[in-house]
Amino acid sequence: MGKLVPIPVELNNVDLKFECPRCKHPIVRKGSWFKVIANFRCQNCSENVRLGYPDKLAIFERHKRLAQRL
Ligand SMILES: [Zn+2]
Numbered sequence: 001m002g003k004l005v006p007i008p009v010e011l012n013n014v015d016l017k018f019e020c021p022r023c024k025h026p027i028v029r030k031g032s033w034f035k036v037i038a039n040f041r042c043q044n045c046s047e048n049v050r051l052g053y054p055d056k057l058a059i060f061e062r063h064k065r066l067a068q069r070l
Contacts, residue, residue: 007035007060016059022047034059 011031018027018034025044039050 007031007056011060011063014063016063018051018055018059020045020047020049022049031060 008031012035014031015028016031016034018029019025020027020042023042023045025042027040027042034051034056037051039048041048
């Protein structure tokens with residue numbers, strides 16, 4: 001672990017969605033944003049959400065699956 005997240009470059013400007021683990025409030029940000037942040041504060045419940053490597057991978061995998069369904 002501790003590796004850089006291999007985010008596909010084509011996702012840099014794509015809106016990706018992540019749900020706050022506490023309140024399920026959806027957070028939508030560009031792929032480039034998810035690439036660099038390690039944690040953020042939920043606008044809805046003020047929870048400080050840690051976004052680790054597996055969480056980021058899950059976001060990108062989820063986006064890929066949704067994209068393939070189109
Ligand atoms: Zn929240």
